[in-house]
Amino acid sequence: MRTDQLIPVLAFDDTPPRPIAPRILGMAGLWLMAAAAIALLILGIREDLLQAMSTPVTAMKWVLPLGSAIPALLAAMALTRPVTLRVPILWTAAAVGAAAALWLLLSIMGTPADQLMPGIRGNSRVVCLTSIIGISILPLGTALWVLRDGASPAPGLSGACTGLAVGGFAAAIYALHCNEDAPLFFLVWYSLGILIVGAIGAIAGRRLLRW
Amino acid sequence: MQDEKTVSAHKSDWSELMRAALHGDAAAYRRLLAEMAPVLRGIVRSRASGMGSDWCEDVVQDTLMAIHLKRGTWNPELPLRPWVYAITRHKVIDAFRRNGREISMPVDAFADLPQAEPETDPMESRDAETLIDRLPERDAALLRCLALDGHGNDECGRRLGLAPGALRVALHRALKRLAAIRREEGL
Known part of the structure; x- marks a missing residue:
């Protein structure tokens, strides 16, 4: 096939390109809400939710995951364009992550050695990790599928951002159920859950988002 | 100077043509792709010294297909040329990688795109x-x-x-x- 044979064929294809951002928000958002509904139907919502949300330390269970998820989502959207060289919004997500890490470090240092491991282990780490990852799978798959229409300059990074975003939203949803409010617990397990989903996104993105 | 003028004339043309194309003007789109092909060929050849012209034509066609399939990722409020260059750069790097080679291409060299010499399209390999x-x-x-x-x-x-x-x-x-x-x- 010569190039001058290819050009008219491309011009014949008048299927308009589909916009990416609204479809990610719509489709992945829909799956996220569906997964959230199922998870919360099984797990239940904590009874003292409003009180927990108005307690500063406990409110961080929503502030931190959403504070990294929203910039990560914006970064993933920016990275659908091949001309995007830098995504400064990622520094916001990184700053939130660094704040969480610092807080975890301070919590570890402020906890007596014999209470440290029980404090980290808590009572619900398995449910916590399973839920965050479980809620994330379908929305993450959907989001990556939509992102295949994009032209990412860095497919792995795009996938990672998408994973961190979905994982963060999933953690915030799980927090509606979870009543373990010790920073030592949620800083470890929420972060780990979000990072696992981010890693899944990065690995899948490297493969799925090549173009 | 002459070249620079041609380039900047193209610059606005291409964005206009693509805007028209995105609004369903197939003739404008066809003209745009036809105008792009020799420019893409020029970029690819200037980067891919040592690769045959058939190999280069493969990359040109890969790039044209990507431009077509990914045209929704262009922001119509920005000039088209840097976007075209980014797609081309990606495809050239990808093609070299398939051959097990690394190549570095400046990320913002779209301003001085080489103009291709007019000649008949070679076959792809x-x-x-x-x-x-x-x-x-x-x-x-x-x-x-x-x-x-x-x-x-x-x-x-x-x-x-x-x-x-x-x-x-x-x-x-x-x-x-x-x-x-x-x-x-x-x-």
Whole structure:
């Protein structure tokens, strides 16, 4: 096939390109809400939710995951364009992550050695990790599928951002159920859950988002 | 100076043409792609010294297909040329990687795009028939009819028994599949 044979064929294809951002928000958002509904139907919502949300330390269970998820989502959207060289919004997500890490470090240092491991282990780490990852799978798959229409300059990074975003939203949803409010617990397990989903996104993105 | 003028004239033209294309102006789109091809060829050849002209033409075609399939990722409020360059850069780097080689390309060299020497299109080296044969039968028949036999969509729709709407869908899908096959070829 010569190039001058290819050009008219491309011009014949008048299927308009589909916009990416609204479809990610719509489709992945829909799956996220569906997964959230199922998870919360099984797990239940904590009874003292409003009180927990108005307690500063406990409110961080929503502030931190959403504070990294929203910039990560914006970064993933920016990275659908091949001309995007830098995504400064990622520094916001990184700053939130660094704040969480610092807080975890301070919590570890402020906890007596014999209470440290029980404090980290808590009572619900398995449910916590399973839920965050479980809620994330379908929305993450959907989001990556939509992102295949994009032209990412860095497919792995795009996938990672998408994973961190979905994982963060999933953690915030799980927090509606979870009543373990010790920073030592949620800083470890929420972060780990979000990072696992981010890693899944990065690995899948490297493969799925090549173009 | 002369060259610079030509380049900046192109710059606005291309964005205008693409805007028109995105609003459904097929003739503008065809002109845009035809104008782009020699420029892309110039960029690819200037980067790919040591690779044959067939190899370069593969990359030019990969780039044209990506420009087509990814045109929704261009922000119509920005000039088209940097976007075209970014797509080309990606495809050149990808093609070198398939050959097990690394190449560095400046990220913002679109300002001084080399102009290609006018000459007839060389053939691509990967056998198009073989690539098209790897598509599902109907996709292959459609592309063969449109590209290799050079018939229009009405004629091809009649031959393949496809209504215009079905042909649109089939063509779009076939091009996406062909792009995926081209990407995996030689990995």
